Amino acid sequence: QKEVEQNSGPLSVPEGAIASLNCTYSDRGSQSFFWYRQYSGKSPELIMSIYSNGDKEDGRFTAQLNKASQYVSLLIRDSQPSDSATYLCAVNPTTGANNLFFGTGTRLTVIP
Amino acid sequence: ETGVTQTPRHLVMGMTNKKSLKCEQHLGHNAMYWYKQSAKKPLELMFVYSLEERVENNSVPSRFSPECPNSSHLFLHLHTLQPEDSALYLCASSQFRGGGTEAFFGQGTRLTVV
Numbered sequence: 001q002k003e004v005e006q007n008s009g010p011l012s013v014p015e016g017a018i019a020s021l022n023c024t025y026s027d028r029g030s031q032s033f034f035w036y037r038q039y040s041g042k043s044p045e046l047i048m049s050i051y052s053n054g055d056k057e058d059g060r061f062t063a064q065l066n067k068a069s070q071y072v073s074l075l076i077r078d079s080q081p082s083d084s085a086t087y088l089c090a091v092n093p094t095t096g097a098n099n100l101f102f103g104t105g106t107r108l109t110v111i112p
Numbered sequence: 113e114t115g116v117t118q119t120p121r122h123l124v125m126g127m128t129n130k131k132s133l134k135c136e137q138h139l140g141h142n143a144m145y146w147y148k149q150s151a152k153k154p155l156e157l158m159f160v161y162s163l164e165e166r167v168e169n170n171s172v173p174s175r176f177s178p179e180c181p182n183s184s185h186l187f188l189h190l191h192t193l194q195p196e197d198s199a200l201y202l203c204a205s206s207q208f209r210g211g212g213t214e215a216f217f218g219q220g221t222r223l224t225v226v
Contacts, residue, residue, distance in 0.1 A: 004154070034214065043202055043217040044155070088155070090215075098143050098162050098208050100215050102155035 003027065004091050006103035014111050019076040021087050021106050026070070029094030033065055033072045036088040038105065044088055048074060079110045115139045118203050118218035125193065126226055133188040133221050135203030143208045144186040145215060146178060149200040161186060162208060193225045 005024050013019045021035075032051055036044035050056045050063040050072065062075040072091075076083055086105040093099055116137045125131050137144060146158040160168035161180040175197075177189040186203055202220045206213040 032213065043220045046214055046216060049214055092213060098160045098167055098206075098213060099157055100145070100204075100206075100213065101157065102147075104152070104154045 003093065003101040004089055004103035006087075006089050006106050008104055009107040010109055011106055012109045012111055013079050015079060015081060017079050017110075019079045019083065019108055019110070021074040021076075021089075021108065023072045023074075023089030023103055024070055025072070025089075025091045027091065027093040028067075028070060030067075030070075030091045031094070032092035033063070034090040034100070035061075035063060035072075035074045036090060036102075038086045038088055040085075076108075079108075081110045081112050084108060084110050115216050116203060116205055116218035118201075118221050120221060121219060122222045122224075124224045124226060125190070127193060127195070129193075130189070130191040132190065133201055133203075133223075135186040135188075135218055137184055137186075137203075137205035137216075137218075139205055139207070139216060141205040141207045141216075142183060143206045143213065144180060144183075145204040145206070146186065146188050147202040147204065147217075149202055149220070155202070159188075190223075193223075195225050198223055198225045 035048040038044045048063040050065045056063045060077045064073045086107050088105045089103040119134045143162045148156045158172045159178040179187040200220045203218040204215040206215040
């Protein structure tokens with residue numbers, strides 16, 4: 001069973017639309033959740049972290065966490081072509097709190 | 113200096129060579145990581161060092177040997193690699209606070225084994 005699962009996409013949205021990226025995880029005791037953005041040929045860049053149930057907003061980005069459903073999502077409002085990248089979901093599992101496990105990522109393309 | 117620096121950025125090596133990857137973090141963090149990123153696969157956690165002690169080794173073959181001489185430096189020593197080891201190797205660091213950790217990545221080393 002995969003630790004962290006994401007739809008690999010590709011996900012295409014028109015410029016100005018809302019992009020919705022989803023992630024599920026297997027370790028029910030996981031406490032910390034992160035979204036990274038990775039442009040082609042570059043390394044992952046942390047864009048959001050969330051630790052408690054509910055929504056967390058930062059500019060055009062909103063992370064949503066539902067621990068009961070073991071589900072975390074990222075919404076990007078007013079999508080821009082510069083948002084085109086692969087978005088990686090990452091989770092700290094219960095065991096080995098230093099560890100950080102990643103999903104395969106969702107490729108997002110914002111169409112001008 | 114940028115937060116996490118990796119050298120070299122690109123490396124081509126033969127299967128009988130020995131080489132080392134270097135990582136340096138300037139963020140004052142207490143944990144460092146090696147990850148492997150291959151096409152179509154998730155980032156694979158290889159090693160974790162916390163306070164200079166190795167706390168995780170995810171069944172990595174012995175041809176990969178990590179070294180953490182201090183909290184700012186991390187090395188990955190490579191020997192007798194296989195072509196399937198060709199990948200992007202990423203170093204990351206974090207400040208572990210007990211409740212989770214935000215990791216910051218270096219630019220990676222693109223390794224090709226021929």
